[in-house]
Amino acid sequence: MTLIEKYPQEVKQILARYPQDQKRSAVMPLLYLAQRENGFVHRRDMKDIGAMLDITETDVASLVGFYSLYHDEPAGRLRIQVCTDLSCALRGADDFLAALCESLGVEPGGTTPDGLVTVEPVMCLAACDKAPLFQVQTGAGLEYHERMTIEKTLEWIESRKEAAS
Amino acid sequence: MTHILLRHRDIPDLDKLAVYEKQGGFKALKKVVTGMRPEAVTQLVMDSGLRGRGGAGFPTGRKWMFVDKNNWPHYVVVNADESEPGTFKDREILESNPLQFLEGVAIAAFAVEAHTAYIYLRGEFWPIAAELDKRIAAMEKAGYLGKRVFGTDYTLKVHTHLGAGAYICGEETALLESLEGKRGQPRIRPPFPPVSGLYGKPTVVNNVETLTNLPPIINNGADWYKSLGTADTVGVKIFCLSGRVRKPGNYELPFGITFRELIYEHGGGIIDGVPIKAIMAAGASSALILADDQTLDTPLDYGSVHRLGAELGSASVIVLDETVRLDWLIDKTMTFFKHESCGKCTPCRDGSFWMKHLTERIRDGNGSAEDVKLLDSVARQMQGKCLCALGEFSTQAVVSSIEKFPGDFGIKRKVSAS
Ligand SMILES: Cc1cc2nc3c(=O)[nH]c(=O)nc-3n(C[C@H](O)[C@H](O)[C@H](O)COP(=O)(O)O)c2cc1C
Ligand code: SF4
Ligand code: FES
Numbered sequence: 132m133t134l135i136e137k138y139p140q141e142v143k144q145i146l147a148r149y150p151q152d153q154k155r156s157a158v159m160p161l162l163y164l165a166q167r168e169n170g171f172v173h174r175r176d177m178k179d180i181g182a183m184l185d186i187t188e189t190d191v192a193s194l195v196g197f198y199s200l201y202h203d204e205p206a207g208r209l210r211i212q213v214c215t216d217l218s219c220a221l222r223g224a225d226d227f228l229a230a231l232c233e234s235l236g237v238e239p240g241g242t243t244p245d246g247l248v249t250v251e252p253v254m255c256l257a258a259c260d261k262a263p264l265f266q267v268q269t270g271a272g273l274e275y276h277e278r279m280t281i282e283k284t285l286e287w288i289e290s291r292k293e294a295a296s
Numbered sequence: 297m298t299h300i301l302l303r304h305r306d307i308p309d310l311d312k313l314a315v316y317e318k319q320g321g322f323k324a325l326k327k328v329v330t331g332m333r334p335e336a337v338t339q340l341v342m343d344s345g346l347r348g349r350g351g352a353g354f355p356t357g358r359k360w361m362f363v364d365k366n367n368w369p370h371y372v373v374v375n376a377d378e379s380e381p382g383t384f385k386d387r388e389i390l391e392s393n394p395l396q397f398l399e400g401v402a403i404a405a406f407a408v409e410a411h412t413a414y415i416y417l418r419g420e421f422w423p424i425a426a427e428l429d430k431r432i433a434a435m436e437k438a439g440y441l442g443k444r445v446f447g448t449d450y451t452l453k454v455h456t457h458l459g460a461g462a463y464i465c466g467e468e469t470a471l472l473e474s475l476e477g478k479r480g481q482p483r484i485r486p487p488f489p490p491v492s493g494l495y496g497k498p499t500v501v502n503n504v505e506t507l508t509n510l511p512p513i514i515n516n517g518a519d520w521y522k523s524l525g526t527a528d529t530v531g532v533k534i535f536c537l538s539g540r541v542r543k544p545g546n547y548e549l550p551f552g553i554t555f556r557e558l559i560y561e562h563g564g565g566i567i568d569g570v571p572i573k574a575i576m577a578a579g580a581s582s583a584l585i586l587a588d589d590q591t592l593d594t595p596l597d598y599g600s601v602h603r604l605g606a607e608l609g610s611a612s613v614i615v616l617d618e619t620v621r622l623d624w625l626i627d628k629t630m631t632f633f634k635h636e637s638c639g640k641c642t643p644c645r646d647g648s649f650w651m652k653h654l655t656e657r658i659r660d661g662n663g664s665a666e667d668v669k670l671l672d673s674v675a676r677q678m679q680g681k682c683l684c685a686l687g688e689f690s691t692q693a694v695v696s697s698i699e700k701f702p703g704d705f706g707i708k709r710k711v712s713a714s
Contacts, residue, residue, distance in 0.1 A: 148455040153495055155477035159460055163422075184477070197479045198460030200419040217381045217580050217628050218538035218614055254463065254632055255381035255580075256420055259536070260544035266420060273422055 133179045138164055142183075154184045158194060162201050170210070170268065171202040207242040207249035209291060210268040211284075215252040218259035227263035228252055230281050235288075248288060300512050300532050301505065302548045304392040313434050316395040322440050324514035325399050328406055329446045337407040341510065343518035345530040350375050350466075350503030351578065351609045353529075353598050362490035363408045364498040371499040372405045372413040373475065373489075374507060377459055377466035379418055381632060382579035382612035385534040385546050386504035390417075390424045393508065394431055398454070400507035402441060403514060405452050408500050413454045416471050418461070425456040432456075463636040467684050468501040470638065481640045482684040503610075505534055525551035529597035529608075537563045539615035540570070556592040559615055570617040574701070577601050578609025580629045581689035583696035584622070587615075605696070622697040622704040623663075627655040633690035644687030647678040651694060658705065668705045672698050 135142045141164055149156040158180060165176035177191040195201040213231065215224045232239055232250055242249040258264055261277035265284075276287065304310040307319055316322075328337050342357025363370055378386040389397050405413045417425050432454050436442035443451050457475055464470045465480035472494050474480035493499020509531065513521050525531045529551040535558055538544045542564030549558070555575060559565065566572055575591065576582035583606040585591050594600050601608040616625065634652040639645045654671040657663045675691040682688055698705055 148457070150495065153476070156457075156475060158477040159458060159474070162460070163419075163458065186477075194477075194479060198419070198462055200459075200461035216632060217625070218544075220628055221539045221614070221616070221620065222544075254635060255379060255383075257378045257384045257387045257418070259382050259384050259538040260546070273420065 134161065134165055134176060135179075135183065155186055158184055158186070158191065159198075162191070162195065166201060169205060170208070171205050174203075207247050209247060209288070210249045210251070211265050212251055212253040212256075212268065213265040214254070214256045214258070214262065216255040216259075218255070219262035219264065222262040224263045227279070227281070231284060234281060234285060247292060299548050301396075301508050301534055302388065302393065302546065303396065310396075311392060311394055311431075313395065313431075313438065320515065321395055321511075322399055324511040325402050325406075325440060326446050328403050328514060329448055329450055334407050334409050337403065337514075340518055341407065341513065344513045344521040345518070346506065346509055346513060346521065347529065347531075347598075348503055349505035349509075349533065349610060350468075351380070353608075356502065356506055359490060359502075360404070360408050360500055362488065363500060364491050367491075367498050369412065369497055370408050370410040371494045371497055372401065372408060372410045373468075373472065373494060373499055373501045374401060374413065374415040375466060375468060375471060375501055375503045376415055376417040376421065377463075377471060378421075378504070379463040379466050380579040380581060380610060380612055381629075382538050382576070382614045383536050383610055384538075385536050385610070387421070387424070388534075388546050389504055389508050390421065390428065394428060395435075396511055397504055397508045398428070398431060398435060399440075400510035401454060402445070402452055403510045404500060404502060404507055405454075406445075406450060408498075410500070411451050411453065413452065414475060414494070415454065415456045416465070416475055417456060417458055418465075419458045420461070422458055425458055428456050462638070463632075464638040464684075464686055467686065470684070471501065472499065479638075481638045482686075484683070505610075526595060526597045528599040533596075533611050535596070536610075536612045537615070538612070539576075540567050540572075540617040540620065541565065541615045542567055551597040552595040554593050554595055555587070555613075558596065558613060559592070563615070566615065566617045570619055572615065573618050573620060574616040574622075576606075576614040576616070576693070577611070578607050579612035579614065580632055581609065581685075581692060582606055582614070583692040584616070584700060585696075586700050606692075622701050623655070623659045626694045626697050627652075627659040629693045630655045630690065633686070637686065637690070641683040641687070643678045643681040644683070644690065647674055647682075647687065648690050650674050651690065655694070663705075665706065668698060 145157050145160045161180045165172045178188045181188045181191045195203050213228045215228055240251045263279050264277040267274045298306050309315045338357050338360045346356045347353045401413050441452055459465045462480045465474045467482050469483035470480040489499040489501050522530045532550050535547045547562045572587040574584045575587050585604050585606050598608050630652040634648040637644050637648045654667050675694045678691050
């Protein structure tokens with residue numbers, strides 16, 4: 132199914148936000164739409180978006196490459212992104228990341244063998260007074276978990292696993 | 297004190313339309329749309345002395361005056377990209393006092409005769425954008441936005457637009473490229489956005505906090521606003537305090553409070569009472585300031601911080617104490633800048649690559665005195681040669697750390713830092 136077949140209402144709403152002769156502006160929201168279901172943008176959706184906006188598939192792919200919140204391959208269903216940038220690192224974020232990875236038995240950037248959890252360090256998330264913190268990209272959206280401990284994080288992951296099983 | 301920007305801290309549920317209305321909400325917008333000429337609004341903002349809160353501190357009214365009246369339509373674009381490490385003020389406004397912000401957007405749009413405004417938010421703010429969309433719809437229903445604002449001929453559509461994880465999109469011309477559906481890379485200037493911005497049309501780009509100042513300025517007048525702050529920098533500011541302090545957070549205070557007041561009175565001092573070492577006043581982009589008594593008693597306004605050899609920027613004050621090693625610190629900042637360099641110009645793309653290579657080696661204890669010298673010279677060679685300010689920002693912590701804290705790099709201090 133093409134994007135427009137799958138989300139006709141949303142595609143229409145997105146296109147309506149920009150001048151008719153500037154459709155290209157819709158590319159970023161459309162990429163988010165394409166990514167909603169599986170957490171990454173499929174090649175055929177890039178083609179589809181290109182066709183809708185009169186730009187090439189290569190143009191669309193280059194945007195997926197440029198912007199770090201678009202992904203072109205699948206990751207764990209819970210993508211845990213720990214801020215290890217300056218202000219958070221000054222409050223223990225590097226140690227938090229290392230301990231979390233050790234508890235889960237993954238390298239930073241890696242995914243657990245059951246394919247459920249990916250842990251990766253990211254740049255500042257504009258919540259620098261609440262370290263250690265991470266955001267989670269799930270299919271359904273984005274959550275913030277602030278002032279975390281390893282225990283709380285592991286408990287939360289367990290509860291997610293139970294909910295998923 | 298009562299807040300002007302973070303009013304939600306004094307008034308519960310201020311993000312609800314009925315509460316905001318009851319607290320004098322939309323009075324300023326009504327006054328402007330039903331009773332003032334756009335030029336008069338611009339003049340009032342000019343007279344208030346308000347300067348941009350996104351980092352560059354450009355006078356807001358003056359920026360609006362540059363909007364080309366021979367080229368239409370005009371756009372207002374809000375910079376809600378907030379990605380500078382150490383900055384988290386716009387998030388609080390957007391989450392907790394969104395209606396005052398949106399009222400400010402509408403006032404700015406009316407002043408520059410724009411009928412469309414885009415709010416460009418960093419991608420991670422998408423739950424915030426979803427909430428804003430609902431509030432925009434509610435405001436349209438109530439007649440504050442959309443067709444016939446307050447029953448007049450004035451029409452204003454406001455849209456949110458999400459970025460997707462690129463610090464460079466906070467730079468206003470990269471932001472505009474991104475909003476046009478392209479890679480977020482800065483444009484060569486001039487022309488500046490008020491002459492040729494979004495889709496080549498005159499565009500005002502303003503920061504979230506800047507715009508949130510507008511309703512109180514309209515309501516209380518330019519003289520009232522000018523009575524706050526210092527002669528150098530008028531008004532109030534949200535200081536983002538982070539790092540090695542006991543109570544990190546946002547503090548709305550008039551310009552002119554001292555570093556000491558901010559860090560020790562508001563921030564509760566340093567964790568475990570460790571001595572303070574240095575301050576970065578504008579996030580990861582800052583030059584380090586040696587935190588001696590003279591610094592601590594310096595008032596926080598643009599001019600005073602500049603005279604310390606640094607900038608106040610968006611007032612993202614990161615506090616460093618004696619436990620922080622600066623070879624570690626500059627490797628952190630370089631991790632960020634190497635990752636965020638957009639790659640458009642060679643000095644920044646290659647320079648950040650080499651600097652990161654060297655900072656990593658030095659941090660790990662494998663660097664020689666020659667490496668430190670080389671790092672310093674790579675950074676200095678970049679200065680003044682980059683296409684946008686990001687390249688310049690990336691050199692600030694590196695050069696100032698080596699100069700002011702040579703001991704952290706195994707070098708004896710030659711001259712005492714002034
Ligand atoms: C690399 C870089 C990043 C920036 N990031 C932001 C940002 O996240 N938010 C912001 O408002 N301004 C940011 N700015 C400043 C903008 O270019 C611009 O000056 C500002 O949005 C203008 O609004 P103001 O006059 O209201 O401050 C950044 C500038 C540079 C060079
Ligand atoms: S200075 Fe860096 S971020 Fe700015 S245009 Fe050049 S490469 Fe891009
Ligand atoms: S440095 Fe971690 S949220 Fe800003």
